[in-house]
Amino acid sequence: MDLIDLASTPEGRRDFVGQLHDVCEKLELDYASYASANPVTGTVHAFTNYPDAWKSHYMEHELHMKDPTLKAASRSIAPVDWKRLEKDTNFSKVFHQAHDFNLPDVGLTIPIRGPFGETGLFSVSSTLSLPNWKKLKSKVIGNLQAAAVYMHDRVMNSETIMQTLRYPTLSSREIEILQWVALGKSQQDIGDILSISPRTVEVHLRSSREKLCAVTTAQAVGRAVSLGMIDPG
Amino acid sequence: MILVIDALNKDRFGTVLDDVFKLRARVFGERMGWDVNIQNGREIDEFDELDPAYVVSLDDSYNVIGCARLLQTVGPHMLSDVFYDILDGEPPLRSVTMWESTRFCVDHNRLGRGKDKNSVSYTTSELMVGILEYARESGISDIITVIDPIMDRVLKRSDNTPYGYVGKTADMGKVKALAALIDSTEERISRVRAFAEIQGDVFVSEDEVEANIQPPIHLDMSDSLREYCFEQLESANSERERAAARALQQAIAGMAQSRRGINA
Structure with a gap:
């Protein structure tokens, strides 16, 4: 799994990091970062306003592979206060190193689940004492949710990510089958038409659903239509 | 009392979650006659695989007496992907500050009438308070909830009238369902x-x-069987598989016990 620093792209330098600074300044936070794993390729795209020294250390040691503020937090629906992750064995591994860089271990991560099944993670941290952090948190949590979804939308609409999302690599057989589904054919019918077993049809459909990050076949057809891969039928 | 179970802590509360799925099977499958998929006495659907949060109501002996399931509306959720009949062809609401609540239910077998602590009425309100306060603390301002007309009346009667509805009342198997909107303001919570x-x-x-919950059942069986059961649980890829593995474990433990009874 690769980690790509979006700040190294021209667009990122201009926008992404500046927005993190703005959020931190407005909401009295120390650091902020955003990361999202591309649901198709698994690549993590991220940007942060943490000091460069920590950033290079983090990337060099591939800390994103074990960082619980990414891994564990992405499975919650609610903001995850890092306090909740302390029992995770990887928490101390990552934050011991952060401590050496004088970085705080008080913070929270907001997971955003997108319509493509992707997850964006917006994290903020603070040097405040725990009681003061609690007060600040309840004051700014609504703003943080709004900031999180804003960042997520910006990143998801940026070229790097949308290119892979826009063109999930479906095989011609998968497209062919989805097209027949869109025309209202049953799996049995499609099997007969293409001279393959209904089970083979099902396997292809399952794969298409996963590639399109769809829960149901109807949803997969909808996405394939909106991506221009098949005709609406 | 309310316990929130999600992907981060569900390993600690496997038996509680199992009871949630069993309660849902009884309520939605048997009592309400919804068109739901029940296997091994547990009602589990594809949204249980998406790491939702469960708000669970427990009685003083830590038995499950009510539950609801929460998902973000920006990601896949029931109204966008299953209950679209309710939306009448319109796109679903998607907002980062709105969660969807589904499978809201309380245990009519364990709870009585009236308004005291072990009543349907109290538990319904407590579960609602649990959902709203958990949402509020997470920066969530609104809940969209898929309910049946009976639940809608219950909400109105308990000073918790939805502030609006989305779409229309749609047929769901033998019953109807509708999508109601509820805010998580201090005012509503205190009401x-x-x-x-x-x-x-x-x-x-x-x-x-x-x-206080039951420790995992003592498995009186041979080492190889115990190991097999453990492996089944470990390798389960979905909630459904995990539930089946637990049911197998319990069945084998039960067989071992009854065999001992016969021998004695």
């Missing part, structure tokens, strides 16, 4: 609390629940 006379913190600590 619901006042109606049911709920005082103090409704949330129970994870440690307290863990210390």
Whole structure:
């Protein structure tokens, strides 16, 4: 799994990091970062306003592979206060190193689940004492949710990510089958038409659903239509 | 009391979650006659695989007496992907500050009438307070909830009238369902609390629940069988598979026990 620093792209330098600074300044936070794993390729795209020294250390040691503020937090629906992750064995591994860089271990991560099944993670941290952090948190949590979804939308609409999302690599057989589904054919019918077993049809459909990050076949057809891969039928 | 179970702590509360799925099977499958998929006495659907949060109501003996399931509306959720009949062809609401609540239910077998602590009425309100306070603390301002007309009347009667509805009332198997909107403002929370006379913190600590729930069943079986059961549980890829593995484990443990009974 690769980690790509979006700040190294021209667009990122201009926008992404500046927005993190703005959020931190407005909401009295120390650091902020955003990361999202591309649901198709698994690549993590991220940007942060943490000091460069920590950033290079983090990337060099591939800390994103074990960082619980990414891994564990992405499975919650609610903001995850890092306090909740302390029992995770990887928490101390990552934050011991952060401590050496004088970085705080008080913070929270907001997971955003997108319509493509992707997850964006917006994290903020603070040097405040725990009681003061609690007060600040309840004051700014609504703003943080709004900031999180804003960042997520910006990143998801940026070229790097949308290119892979826009063109999930479906095989011609998968497209062919989805097209027949869109025309209202049953799996049995499609099997007969293409001279393959209904089970083979099902396997292809399952794969298409996963590639399109769809829960149901109807949803997969909808996405394939909106991506221009098949005709609406 | 209310316990929130999600992907981060569900390993500690496997038996509680299992009871949630069993309660849902009884309520939605048997009592309400919804068109739901029940296997091994547990109602589990594809949205249970998406790491939702479960708000669970427990009685003083830590039995599950109510539950609801929460998902973000920006990601896949029931109204966008299953209940689209309700939306009448319109796109679903998607907002980062709105969660969807589904499978809201309380246990009519364990709970009585009236308004005291072990009543359907109290538990319904407490579960509602649990959902709203958990949402509020997470920066969530609104809940969209898929309910049946009976639940809608219950909400109205308990000073928790939805502020609006989305789409239309749609047929769901033998019954109807509709999508109601509820805000998580202090005003509403205190109204619901006042109606049911709920005082103090409704949330129970994870440690307290863990210390009081049944320890995992003692498996009186051969090492190889125990190992096999453990492997089945470990390799389960979905909630459905996990539930089946637990049911197998219990069945084998039960067989071992009854065999001992015969021998004696």
